[in-house]
Amino acid sequence: MENALIAFGATIIVGIVSYIGTWLSSFEISRTFTKWYFLVILAAALILGVISYFFWID
Secondary structure: OHHHHHHHHHHHHHHHHHHHHHHHOOOOOOHHHHHHHHHHHHHHHHHHHHHHHHHOOO
16 A cells, blocks of 8 residues: 555656656646646556556565
């Protein structure tokens, strides 16, 4: 269970850090880009969390 939470949290953190890095490099970010970006990151985090929860072998 902890591994799935770590995988979920790490994916969210990496997504936020990469978004902030893109934003700080003066890239023009639209509202549509932001919406789709966070939806994709959330989907990736959920998929990774579920896979880690059900298929993690200790």
